[in-house]
Amino acid sequence: MxxxxxxxxxxxxxxxxxxxxxxxxxxxxxxxxxxxxxxxxxxxxxxxxxxxxxxxxxxxxxTQAVDRAFAPPTVVGDENAALAHTLAHTLARRTAAGADPLDPFLLLLRSAPDPEAAAILRRGVETHVGARLARLLDGPDADVRAQLALALVAGTWLLRSVVGTTALATAEDGRLAELLAGMLEPVVAAPSAAKVPAAGR
The missing domain is CATH 1.10.10.60 (Homeodomain-like)
Structure with a gap:
């Protein structure tokens, strides 16, 4: 049978x-x-x-897709040694012609106009890449400084990889990284005590 x-x-x-x-x-x-x-x-x-x-x-x-896309390191890694230099060179390499697309940025760009999606994206940025970068920063206002750095990263990606503005699209990667590092350094470096205003001053 x-x-x-x-x-x-x-x-x-x-x-x-x-x-x-x-x-x-x-x-x-x-x-x-x-x-x-x-x-x-x-x-x-x-x-x-x-x-x-x-x-x-x-x-x-x-919500789960945003977590999946934003959790892995893409431009922001997990080491704070020479952070501005590392961020700048990674960004220059990842936005160069022929580089693989930065999918988390594409997800952000194409979904952010929807208010419902924007709230989820905001949580994703803050929970993953924003928090990861803030943990690498010493000194006060780490969250604000981290997101200022991310604004520079996102803006560079948008103009170089999506819009393709001539100066950024044709810039040599090493020179672009050098300029980016100079812009990132004041944001990611710990502010000296002398530059931090006293409370109530």
Whole structure:
């Protein structure tokens, strides 16, 4: 007597991972507003109902996708030695012609116009890259200084890689890194006690 083959147990972790990986790609390519749950499901090889089952909503999925995209180091690493120099040279290399796209920046650029997405992106920046950079900074106002540095990083990426302004797009990487390091150094270096105004002064 023949018996039916055993039913394959669904791998919930693999399904969740496939959905999340597809969502990062879809949100990066199209932004939060234009990315559809159905398209994400098709890319992941699941039904749209599975997305609701694992993530609750498109907003919940986007939150997880932002965490996934922003958590790994891209330009900001984990070492504070020669921080301005390292940041500048990494940024110059990662924005050079032919370099792999900086997907977290693309995700930010294409999704930020949506107010719902902007709040999630803000938390993602502050929780991941902002906090990572702030931990590397000595002295007061680390959060503010970290985000000023990130503003320079993001602006350089936007003009060099997306807009392609002539001066930045054609700048030699080493010279660009030298100029960036000079701009970053006053922000990331610990302010001397003599330059910190006394309270109430």
């Amino acid at each position: 023949s018996t039916a083959p055993p039913t394959r147990k669904r791998d919930g972790a693999a399904t969740r991972e496939a959905i999340l990986a597809a969502a990062v790609v879809e949100f990066t390519e199209h932004g939060y507003a234009a990315a559809g749950v159905r398209q994400i499901a098709e890319r992941a090889g699941v039904t749209a109902m599975m997305i609701n089952r694992y993530f609750g909503s498109k907003e919940g999925l986007f």
